[in-house]
Every structure is written in structure tokens, then in C-alpha cells.
Amino acid sequence: MVRIAVLQARAGLNDPDANLALLRRFAAQAAAGGAELIVTPELFATGYAPAKVRNSDGASIRAELARIAVEEGIGVVGSTVEDDGGTGYISASLFDESGRELLRYRKAHLFGAEERGSYAPGTGVPVVAEFRGLQIALGICYDIEFPEYSRSAARAGADLLCIPTAVPATGDVGGSEPLLTYNSERISTLLVPARALENGVYIAYANHMAPDFTGTSVIASPYGTLLAEAGAGEELLFAGIEPDEVLRARGINTYADDARPDLYR
Template sequence: MKVALGQFAVAADWHTNQAACLKLIARAKSGGADLLVLPEGILARDINDPEIMPKTAQPLDGPFMAGLCAASEGITVMGCVNVPDGDGRFYNTLVVLRDGNIIARYRKIHLYDAFGARESDRTAPGHSLPPVIEIGGLKVGVMTCYDVRFPEVARALAAAGAEVIAIPAAWIRGPGKEHHWRVLNTARALDNTCYVVAVGECGVRNCGASMVVDPLGVVTLDLGEAPALGFCDLDPARIAHARKVLPVIENRRFANPILRSA
């Protein structure tokens, strides 16, 4: 499976961001990608306006998503948008698009209430584990940003058959934070002998640092901190080899993790 990582700096206006996404989709198609992973919060962002996300949230049948859906013919696209919850907050919603349709969605369950941030002030949490989708002959599970700090989510995806974990994110810069990002993505790949495709928003607040980590913890693609589109081939033989020489899923002594509904 060929994956494209579309790293960009999200603007305050959703029209600008939609145009940026459409360009990345077109370039990913031209490059032969089966899957394009975009960052978290691609609808709107403004570090000077903490209310921009609830103010600009759109339903999944709104104009932002309509444009992206129309462009998804012949490719699978995923990223995170803000969807109103009907009660003044929004769901941080990961969507998977293919051939003009939304084929899967996931509401972020772990909200970023850490390092002085309070995502839960404006965001409503989801209560269901993320899905696993078949893309390009591989089974792909999804998580969103802060979820990567919770290994039970990645293990649940691997137990459900995931061979790849895709992680749209908006990883905030800070002392040690970029190191955390690299270590956590590498750990989730090694924990589950799967590929991790992690795509971060870049710009003033967030570090970018989109990467692909292979099932034995080797970083095979790193996009740095500037806007970029990168491509990487994910090899089923590499997954099979990793799971043969490092059978952690087979050797584990614990039951499959189950998320308790709140």
C-alpha cells in the first residue's frame, strides 16, 4: 500500500484549508497513493482565538466535507474535523473518505487535558473505540493525536486485526514534546508490530514532524516541521517478518482491552 502524508499549517478560514486539502488530494492521487492522511483540526485553527473551533464547526454534510468527499474518487482520505455536538461544544471527529463517501468516522475519546491545556472545555468526548478499515489490501486502524499516549487503544486495534495505525494529530510544541511524539509513535509500532503513519499539523503552535514508523520501530519517513507531502510504501512482507521474529501479539498474556462506555 502506498500512503501519502499531507502536512500543512491550518489557517483560520475553512475555505483556505479546504483548498489546501484539495491540492494535497490531487497531488496524492498523481503520486499513486492509496491513502492520504491529513492532520487533526483541518477545518480551522487560530492560536489567538480559542473559540475558533466551536465557532467554525460544521456538520459532516456541510460544505467543507462536501468538497473533500467530491475529491476522494479513487483514493482514501482521512483527517479530523470539528462537528457540532448540539450542546455548544463539538466532537473532534476523524473521518475516512473514499469515492465520494464517508466510509468511517471516529470521535476522539482521549481529550488533551494535559500540559496546561483543556481540550475538554470545548470538546465533547467520544465513547467508542476507533474502527479498522481495509485500504489497499491492508487493515488500517485509526487514532487521534493524544490517543497515542494510551497503548490500550493501539493494542485494541491490533487485536482487531490492524496492520497499520494512522494518527492524524496537531502535536503542540514544547520542552520534550517533539521527543515524546517520536518515542510514542515508535513505541506503538513496536508494541503491535504494525506500521504507524502519524501526520501532524505544522505552523506556529504545532510541530509537524509527520512520520512513518515500520513494524520494527524504524522511522522510514520524517517530514520535519515545514509544510510537505511525503510518500511511503507499506510492505505486508515487513509486517509478516516483524510478527514472526517479534511475536508480541501472540505472546501476550492479557485479554483484549475493552473500552468502557462513559
């Protein structure tokens, strides 16, 4: 079993020093609580404001995330801006406790005009890296809302999907009756567990806190249950991830084996 932690907190806009200091404090708290990996929200080091942080120094922030991993003795999943020859991406990285970057993933599904006007979408499919005997894949926020992403990660061999997230609060919107409305909190409480169930994977989903964001960070099991769920405020969630449960869950719900990708386009 690998014990993980998911951070939900508030990040100041364009204040990486303060945000990284907060992340460091929670990384130390997570390590003290027995966690071997901490997953943090989307663009937490800069604050989530896609257009305003597009020119942030992602390389220096990634170096600091690696330093935190080493000094606190814990794996870290963090999200940064990545510049590749003048083209910007929202990315996520997995660092092990030695500070080595095991994975970097570019967000494939950009959300809204601000993201699409500031960044290019990633074009690579999810890949996995081994961490403490777990096969881990990265995604970012809106990615998990598309079934193709999580199915691709599961087919690549992932046991655990780590998803830095920034889900804006919507309140109830849509129809005039309560049962005919949408609330973005449902992504955490309904959609993420469904993705975990239909693919037989664990999902660590780390969001920013309310009121601007929904909060409600979660850790979902491969059975579609919630092992941990945050409220609206600052919180550190813990759960144990067991690869054997991935195998058991996939033996019960054989969706991956029974899927017909040749039938549907």
C-alpha cells in the same frame, strides 16, 4: 503494497475554504506521486483551536473531503468537528476514492482544558475498515500516547493506524540539564515508533507545521523504524505499506500473543 502520503502544513484559523483548497492541492500532488491515500492533520480544515472551532460545520466539511477524494481519485483521512444532538466530538473520517465514508472515529483522549471544556470524549474502541487490501484504524493525536489505544486497534486487526495530529511545540522543558528535559517532538520520534513496534503496525502520523506545532510528522513501520520523517515546515511524506511486513514483524516480536492482560489492571 499501498502507497500513502502524510500531509504536514499550516492551516488558517476558521478559514475552511482556504484550508480545503490547500488540502485539495496536496491531494492532487499525492495522487500524482502514486499515493492511494492521504492522511491530514487534526482539525486541518478549520485550523486547530478547539474552543474557537467548536461550532464549525463538520458535516459540510466532511462532504467537501469526500468530494476531494472523488475528484482527485485518492482516499482521504480528515479530521472534523462532529455534532451529535448538541454534543461535540473531535472526529476523524476515512473516505475512499468514491467518496464513501468507510470509518468515523471520535477522539477518546482529550488533551488539555480547552479540548475537555469544548468536547466530549469518544467512548468507542477502534474498529477497522478495509481499504485497498489494508485493514485501517483511525485515532487522533493524544490517543496514540496511550498504549491501550494502539493495542486495541491491533487486536481489532489493523495493519495501519492513521493519526491526524496537532502537537503543540513545547521546546525543552523540565529539569535544568539537557538529559532531564522533555520536548514534545519526542512523541513523533520516540513514542510513535515504539507503538508501531510493540503492536506490529504501520502508523501514519500527520501533524501541523512549526513554529506553533512540532512538525516532525512521521510514517513508522511495524519494526519501529521511520520510513519517512518531516522537518519543521510544509511537507508531503510518502511510504509504501505492505501487509506482509505486518505478519513478518509480528512473527519476530510476538508481543500481542504473549501479553498478559489478565495480570495487569
